[in-house]
Amino acid sequence: MASDNGGALAVGSSAPDFELEGMGPAGAETVSSEALKGTPYLLYFYPRASTPGCTTQACDLRDHLAELRIPGGGALKVLGVSPDGVSALEKFITKQALSFTLLSDHEHTLAEAYGVWVKKKLYGREFMGIERSSFLIDAEGRIAAFKRKVRPAQHVAWVQEALAQLG
Template identity: 85%
Template sequence: MTQKTVIEETALAVGSPAPDFVLEGMGPQGGETVSSEALRGQPYLLYFYPRASTPGCTTQACDLRDHLAELRIPGGEGLRVLGVSPDGVSALEKFITKQALTFTLLSDMDHALAEAYGVWVPKKLYGKEFMGIERSSFLIDAGGKVAAFRRKVRPAQHVAWVQEALSRL
């Protein structure tokens, strides 16, 4: 399967500057605020998922947790992983605690960051149409540019894609 070079709903492409953000979230050590500016100088994975504690999102998060030590930046550093959903911080805290997650989850309740990345899209479930997150993943390089991305991520195949994308950094 080949990767598309332009993210459909936005002007983002591999090599484009990643959208700036400041979001509240929950990490393994408690509440935190994360900004794209503070992340400059280190590559990171920004992955968007629909809703905490649902089966697919749990599979994806636990797989990342279980393989986090293997996700290494060329040169040896561990990859910073940030999950983003429209959940509130309290839901993120419950998800992190219940699943013993070892990375940070960010709350994008107004879906502004999801819109900036083009992953807040029309969806259909059981004939009902609504707006929601398209499960997607973005590898951002140390300079704050999109190094790789994958839309319509399959939860059980996410780690393999991240490992492959890291090998191309």
């Protein structure tokens, strides 16, 4: 269910390994791909906490989290990734009452591994930043589906469609 060319990453390929500090509803935590083995999860990359598009996307996920279920299984674990520091993530989670974990990829290592740290252009200025993207990882740690250039308001619908195709 890949939507775009993911470079070296493709449906069925192993998801890049990671270990990142972050903030969850219960406080600071460290999340690793190794600890997630056996658990399907959504890894979504967003440019910056507390910006309009990122807030729309995060709140929509929050509001529909209970509906995002693995076919024949439990709830989908959702992890948001941005280059923000942990303190910015804490403020974002608190202000928006988010019920999932946000991870700090301040050196954009994971973003680069997923190919979502890209050259962007805004008002004629070029800079490097996150391409809003989403990856559904299966219990074996393989990419089950992905979407590049996610539109914040359409993200949940894509996740629901991707989950339905897993069944």
